Amino acid sequence: MSRKKIWEKKKRFPKENRASFKKKNIKSLKKQGLLAEGVFIGNARGFGFVETGEDEEDIFIPADAVNTALHQDRVQVLLKKEQKPGKRREGTVIKILERGTTEVVGTFQREGDYGFVLCDNQKISRDVYISPKNSHGIRDGEKVVAQILDYGSEKRKPEGKITESLGNIHAPGADILAVVKSYGIPSEFPVRVMNQAMRVPDHVLEADWDGRDDLTGLMTVTIDGEDAKDLDDAVSLTKEGNLYHLGVHIADVSNYVQGGSAIDREALKRGTSVYLADRVIPMLPERLSNGICSLNQGVERLALSCLMDIDENGTVVSHKITESVIRVDRRMSYEQVRCILEDGETETSREYQEFVPMFFLMKELSGILRGCRHNRGSIDFDFPESKIILNGAGRAIDVKPYETSVATEIIEDFMLLANETVAREYCKGEYPFVYRTHENPDPDKVEELLMLLHNQGIDVRKSGQEITPKEIQEILESIQDLPNETMISRLTLRTMKQAKYTTECSGHFGLAARYYCHFTSPIRRYPDLQIHRIIRDNLRGRLTREGKTEHYREILEEVARQSSVCERRAQEAERESDKMKKAEYMSYHLGEEFDGIISGVTGYGLYVELGNTVEGLVHITALKDDYYTFDQETHELRGELTKKVYHLGQKIRVRVADADAVKRSVDFTIAEEQEE
Template sequence: MEYKNLEEGIFKALEKLNKPLKAREIAKFLGIPPEERQELREKLKELAKEGKLVKLKGAKYALPEKFNLVVGKLCVYREGFGFVDPIDGGRGVFVPGKNMAGAMNGDIVAVEIVKEFPDGRKEGKVVSVIERAVKKVVGRVEKHRRHCFVIPEDKRIRYDVLLTHEDCKKVEDGDYVVVEIISYPSDTRGPVGKLLENLGKTGPKLDIELIIRKYDLPVEFPPEVLREAEKIPDQVTEKDLEGRVDLRDQLCFTIDGENARDFDDAVAIEKLPDGNYRLFVHIADVSHYVKPGSALDLEAYRRGTSVYFPDRCIPMLPEKLSNGICSLNPNVDRLTFTCEMLINRRGTVIDYKIYESVIHSKARLTYTIAQRIIDGDEEAIEKFPHVVESLKAMYELAQILYKKRYKRGSLDFDLPEPVVVLNTEGEPIDIYRAERLWSHRIIEEFMIAANETVAEFMFWSDYPSVYRVHESPDREKLSEFLNFVRSLGIRVPAVKNDIQPKLLQKILEQVEGKPEEKLVNYLMLRTMARAKYSPDNIGHFGLASTHYTHFTSPIRRYADLQLHRLVKMALRGEFTSDSIPYWEEKLEKVCKHVTERSINADEAERDVIELKKLQYAKNHIGEVFEAIITGVTEQGLYVETIEQLIPGFIHVTNLKNDYYICIPKQYCLVGEKTRTVFRIGDRALVRLLHVDTENRKAEFEMVRKLK
C-alpha cells in the first residue's frame, strides 16, 4: 500500500482500523518489515509531541478527536489546579488537582473532556503524559525517621520528592538540594529522586543559586566552547574588513545602562538640509564570529538568551565575545551589521540600506549622562562636547518617531520597574523605581525603527525569517477588563469586530496622571497575549506594527543572531528553491525553542526580584506603607506598596471595625455598617505584619483608606 508519506499512512491506519494501535500493528497495516520500523517509531513520537496523535496506556497510539481528547501543555498553579493550553490553539481546559494523574507543570499531556459548560469552558482529566518537562527539582530536605523528602522550591510542583535510601544518608534536615527524578508520580505514589547536588543551608547568596537551578539555567560554559572562544582574535583583522563598508571615521557612540558591559548597538545621525534625517543603527556582527553548528553556536542556542539578576548576568556567549570582540566598546574597531534609514520629518522611513560594516565608537554614554547633555548640563557637555549636536538631532528624531508610533495606536505601558540594590552579602538594602528618561526613549525608538525596517525587508523579499509577533488580546479577557474600566467611570466604546490597539490607547490616555493609572496599565497588560518568535509574520499588536522582528541584540538573544544569518543569506542571494523548505521547517523549531528560553529567563528574573522584595520587606515588619489595592476577593484585598512595589494581601479579618461583603462586578469590598468601600485602584496606608519568603507571601493590615 503506497502513501505520499509516512504521516499520511499512519493516519490512514488509525482511521481505517478505528481503534488505538501499537507501532507494530501500524507497521503491519503499512507493510513495513520489522527491520525497517525505526523510522516509524520516531515518526509516532514526533506526531505525539506535536499533538497530532496521543499515546495511551499499553504503548498504543490514537487520534485525539476520536476519544474527545485535547493535547497541550499543562500549566499548574500554586493553588493545585491547572490548565491545559491546546497545542493547536483554542481555549484552555481546566484540570482539578485530583485529575492530574501524576502530570507535572510544563508536561505535554492528553486530557479527556469530562465536562462542558454553556459558556464554552471545559473541564478535563489527564489520561496520558506525552512528554515530561520537569527533569530536576530544587528544594529543601525534610527528614522523617528513615525517609527524606525534598519540598520543591517551585510551588507549582505539587509533589514532594522521595530521596533514595542511599542519598538520604548524604543530607541533613534543612539542606537545599538538586535532585533528578528517576521515577515519576502516579495516582497512587509520589516521585522518587536521585541527589545531584547539595547546596547546604539557606542564605542571601544561596537563594539566587537556588533560582538558577530551579529554572535550569546553564552557568558554566563547556570546555570546548571556551576553547573555541579563545581562538577568536581580540582585535579586528585586515581580513575581517573585506566586503565591508568602512564607517570608522563616522561619529557614532553607544548609550547604555550604568553597569552594562555588553554593548549590542551604536547609533549615528545626520540632519540633512531638506529636513530629513539619516539614521545609522549599528549592531554587533556576532554572526561573523559564531558560525552555525560550532560549539559556540550550539551553546548559545541551548541558552537562548542572557539572563540578568541584580548581582550578576548569565550570558548567552562567553565573556571573551560578549564583553570583548563583539561588544561595541569605545575607541576600538568593531565589526557591525548596519541598518541605515532615511527618515522624513513625519517619521516615515523613505529609504534604507542594510549592510555589513566596520565602526569605531567615539564614546560610551550612560542614559544618565546622555539625558544631562539633552537637558543642557554644562558639566556633561564639557565631558562629551563632540556628541552634543548628534544627541540634539537624535532627541528631535526620537520625538517624531514616538509621535508617529503613538498616532498609529502603539501601546506604551508606563509601569514602574523596581531596581533592587544588594550589599556584598547579597542582601537587599534598597529598592527604588527605575526612572524612564528621554535618553532611554531615543534608543527604544531607534531600535524599533531598525527592527521594523529589517522585518519589512525580509517580508517583501519573501525569504524564510524570524519575526517577533504579538497576537490581539483574547476576547473574553478583554471583555472582563473593559467591564472593570467602565466600573471606574472611564468611557469605553463598544467592541464590535476585531479590537484595535487605538481603542486601548484611548483608555490609557484617560487614566494618565490619575491614581488608577498604574493599575489600569497593569490589568491591560494582563489581558495581552505573550509576544513570541514565529516564522510567520502576523504583526505586533502592542506596537501596532505590521512587520516586526528582533535584530538589535545578537550578543544576548539567539533569535537576533539567527535573523542576522538569514538577512545575510538574503542580501547575498544564497536562498534556493531547494533550501527554502528546509529553512521553513528549521525555523519552526528555532522559534519555538527561543520563545521557551525567553519565557524561562523572564520568569527567573521576575522570581529573583520578587524574592528580594520580600527579603527587603522582612526587615521592615511593623512599618506603615502607602499602597494601592490591586485585587479584590471575598477573602480580602491584594495590595502593592507604592514606592518599593512590594506585593501582599490583607485578609478580611485584618480589615477592622466592620464586616465586609465582596461585590465582584464592581471590583470592591463594602462594609456592612460603615458602608466603607475598598475598590481596585484605591490608595491606603497599610502595616506589614508577616513575610513568608518561601511561599512568596506578605501579609498586611489596613491602617486607613486614603482619599
C-alpha cells in the first residue's frame, strides 16, 4: 500500500492522552510519587526526556512511550514502579498539559500532490504531513514554516499546513532564517514600534541636561569589536595618588524607551539581541540601537555613569551612580588597543598618542581587579569562541578560534566591577531589583565530576560538603597546559548550573560574587534596561512616591522569568547557527585530514575537536581495527585485542567522512596512518 493510501485510509483522531485515570487513581498515584509533570525534550531517534525541575534528574521516555508529545510540550508522566538502581528514572507520557510546539520549520518534500515537512529541529523526530489543500503550491526543497493542525497518534504522523515560505534551501540566508523561525525569534518590528522609534529625537535635547552631571570634559573612549554598531558602554580612567578614578558610562536607553510603551513591550518580548552567523536580530529598532542610544564618537549622549574610586588593592572605597551627559573622544577597537599595549611604537600608537597613557593605566588597573577576583575564587573558563567567515552568498569559507586579548580583558574587568558595585548598593538598600544569579552546583554532579577527575589522575580535594568556587578554580589551575585541559574545563563547566535572572540577590557562584547584576548593556539586554529605570526613579526620588516601589515588585518576577527564557532561546539559536555553518564549512573538506584532540568519550564513539573549534564524531562502528568497550568511570574506550585506549585530551588525526549542515553534524574516521 502506498504512503498516500496509508494516510488517506480512514482517519482516526484518537484522544491525545495515551491513558486516562479516574480521579481517585490520580490521587493514589500522586501519593505513591508515581506521577510527575515537566517539559518534554525530544530526540532525533524518537525517545525523549522530561525536565521536572532544576534539582531533579530528568525522566527518560522510551520511543514507544512518548504518546504524541513533541519537543517543549508540557506533559504529565506516569513513572515506572520499579526503577533500576543507578539508572535514570523512566516513565510514560500519559497526558499533554500544554503544547509547546505549535509550528515547525523545515524542508518541504513533495510527493505528488501532497508532501511532508522534514523538521530542521533535530529534537522533533516526526515529519509533518501536508495535504494538497494545505501545501499552497510550495515546491520541493523549499524551506517552510508549517502550523500543526493535528498532532496525530502513535501510528499516524502529525498534520499541518504551510503558513510561510522561506525560499529555496540553497538561497543565501535561508538556512539562518530557518533557525530564526524555528526558535520563534521575532525578526521584524511591528509598524507601531517603528513609528514610535521614528519619533525619538536623533540628538540630545537641551531639556535632557536637567539634573544630570556634565561629564563631557572627561577623556572617554569606547572599546569594542571592529564591526560593532551598538556601542552601549564607554570608559574613563585617571589616577591621583593611590586612587584610581574609574568611570563606566552606560547608554541611558531608559530615557528614550518608556516603561509600558510599544517599544518597551517589544523589547521585553525579545528579551535580548541575538547574534547569529550572518546577522544580528536587535532587541531595539536600529534608529535607537545604532543612533541616539549608541555612544558614538564626538557627539553628546545621555548615560548612567558608575564612578568608582579604587585603591591599589582593587577595593572600591567609594562610588557614585549618576545620570550624566558624556561625549566619547575616540571609538577604539579591541585590536587597536591590543596593538598599543603589546606592539610597542607603531602607527596606531602614534595616531592615538594622547590616549596611550590612559590605556596603560587601564591595563594596570585591569590586572589588579583580575587578581582580586582570582584571590576570592572567581572561576575563569577560558574557551576560544568561534569566528565563522562567510562569503557574499552566505557560505562558510573559514572557521577559526576568536581569541581574547588584553583589550577584551580590560573591558570585561571594568564591566564586572560596575555590575557588582551597582548590585551591592541596590541589594543593601533593599530596593526592588533584577539580579544576575548563579546558584551553587548540584552536589551529586560535583561528586561525579570529582570521581572522573580522580580517574583521570588529577589530584582533587574538597574540604566541605559543598564545593567552593576557589576549589574549582584550583582544579582548573592544576590542569593548565595538560593535553586534556580544555576537555576537563568543559566537563567542569557542564557541572555548573545555568545563570539566570532573579529578584533575589543570592550571589554569583562562578564569579564568587556576593552581589551581581547586569547593568552595562541596556541596548541588547532587557534586564539592564529595566534596572536603569529603577536607578533613575531612585535618583530622582520617585521610588518612594507614585507607588513606584509596589509597581516594580509586581512586574519584576515576570521580567526576570521572561528575560531568562529569552536568553536561553537566543543561546540555543546562536549555538545551532554556529553548528550549521561549521558543518557546512567541513562539507567542503570531505576526505581531508586534520589534527584534533578527543573532547568526549561515550559508549557510541569519540568526539574530536579540531584546532579551528569544529567538533565531530568518530562513531564506534568506524573503529574497525578492534572491538571497543566503554569504561564509564575513566571515560575511555578500550580495544579488547589491541589493548588500544582512547581517552580525553588525547591528540588524534582524523579524516572528514561526512558533514551535514541540516543535521548540524560532522563525522570523522581515524586517519589511516594513525590506525597503523
